[in-house]
Amino acid sequence: MAPGSPLFRIRQHHGLEHATITLLSRRLPGVPLFARSDLTGFIVIGDVETATLAATVEEALARLQAGESRLAIHPNCGTNLVAAGILSGLAAFVATSGRSRSLADRLPSAILAATLALLAAAPAGRWAQENLTTSPQLAGASLARVTKLAGGPATRHRVTIAHA
Numbered sequence: 001m002a003p004g005s006p007l008f009r010i011r012q013h014h015g016l017e018h019a020t021i022t023l024l025s026r027r028l029p030g031v032p033l034f035a036r037s038d039l040t041g042f043i044v045i046g047d048v049e050t051a052t053l054a055a056t057v058e059e060a061l062a063r064l065q066a067g068e069s070r071l072a073i074h075p076n077c078g079t080n081l082v083a084a085g086i087l088s089g090l091a092a093f094v095a096t097s098g099r100s101r102s103l104a105d106r107l108p109s110a111i112l113a114a115t116l117a118l119l120a121a122a123p124a125g126r127w128a129q130e131n132l133t134t135s136p137q138l139a140g141a142s143l144a145r146v147t148k149l150a151g152g153p154a155t156r157h158r159v160t161i162a163h164a
Contacts, residue, residue: 015072080125140164
């Protein structure tokens with residue numbers, strides 16, 4: 001993926017989103033936080049003040065630019081859920097396909113295969129984040145603005161990222 005391409009921008013924003021959520025979670029323990037990345041930045045959903053969010057994005061960006069690439073990977077990323085779903089579903093399918101036995105006979109094999117696949121899902125999800133869905137490479141990126149969004153049952157902010 002070429003730097004500057006739309007998919008690379010989303011990967012960058014996703015990595016910065018993860019770093020921001022990681023640092024916010026440390027500042028606001030127990031506060032549920034959710035985020036979604038896109039071409040212009042990301043949206044944060046959760047009870048956080050605009051100034052706190054802006055300061056945290058700035059810190060996250062500076063730390064990623066200083067080489068703290070591990071901040072771009074998050075254990076609660078949706079990529080991990082997708083990896084778990086794909087691996088366990090495929091494992092159960094393979095374990096039960098091509099056999100004429102009854103469902104009751106095939107069910108233990110499907111459960112075992114899916115369980116083993118779930119054990120492999122954590123490292124697979126991490127690999128997918130590192131290589132496919134996030135990027136810690138944010139040279140030339142800066143925080144353009146943080147805007148509190150109106151409406152909705154929860155506090156939402158749009159974080160817009162500028163690129164040189």
